[in-house]
Structures are given as structure tokens and as C-alpha cells.
Amino acid sequence: MIKTDIIIIGAGPVGLFTIFEAGLMKLHCHVIDAIPKVGGQLKEIYPKKAIYDIPGFPSVLAGALIDNLEK
Numbered sequence: 826m827i828k829t830d831i832i833i834i835g836a837g838p839v840g841l842f843t844i845f846e847a848g849l850m851k852l853h854c855h856v857i858d859a860i861p862k863v864g865g866q867l868k869e870i871y872p873k874k875a876i877y878d879i880p881g882f883p884s885v886l887a888g889a890l891i892d893n894l895e896k
């Protein structure tokens with residue numbers, strides 16, 4: 826049996842950000858996704874597209890944003 830504080834459904838950007846915030850509060854997460862890849866739509870559909878609405882990043886490739894969220 827897996828013991829955890831939080832179960833997150835979906836390893837898209839929202840799920841990855843949630844993991845980060847939970848970590849700040851010392852909460853353990855277990856993440857479940859239907860596909861075997863992290864990153865949701867950004868990695869699966871448009872990893873090479875530049876996005877312009879992430880605070881602090883005038884422009885960032887969707888795939889690169891996910892790589893950084895994973896780190």
C-alpha cells in the first residue's frame with residue numbers, strides 16, 4: 826500500500842506546480858497519470874511552441890518549462 830499526504834491526478838503543469846508547493850509544506854505526493862509521460866498538453870501536444878504568459882519568462886518553450894518544473 827502507498828502511504829502519502831496528497832494524491833494528484835494528472836502530471837500536467839498544474840500537477841507539477843502542486844507537487845512543488847506541497848514540497849514547500851513538507852507534504853508527500855503521489856502522482857497518477859493516464860499516460861506514461863510527464864507534462865500534460867505541453868509535452869504531448871506542443872513541446873516546441875513558445876509560450877508568452879508565464880510570469881518571469883518573456884518567452885519559454887513549452888517542453889523547457891516542463892523540464893524545469895520536473896527539476
Ligand SMILES: Cc1cc2nc3c(=O)[nH]c(=O)nc-3n(C[C@H](O)[C@H](O)[C@H](O)COP(=O)(O)OP(=O)(O)OC[C@H]3O[C@@H](n4cnc5c(N)ncnc54)[C@H](O)[C@@H]3O)c2cc1C
Nearest residue numbers: 835836837838839840857858859860865866867871876878
Ligand atoms: C495547442 C495548444 C496551445 C496552448 N498554448 C498555451 C499558451 O501559449 N499559454 C497557456 O497558458 N496555455 C496554453 N494552452 C493551454 C494549456 O496547455 C493548458 O491550460 C494546460 O495544459 C493545463 O494544464 P493542466 O496541468 O491543468 O492539464 P493538462 O496539461 O491537460 O494535463 C492533464 C494531465 O492529466 C492526465 N489526466 C487527465 N485525466 C486523467 C484521469 N482521469 N486519470 C489520470 N490522468 C488523467 C492527462 O493525461 C494529462 O497528462 C495551450 C493548449 C493547446 C492545446
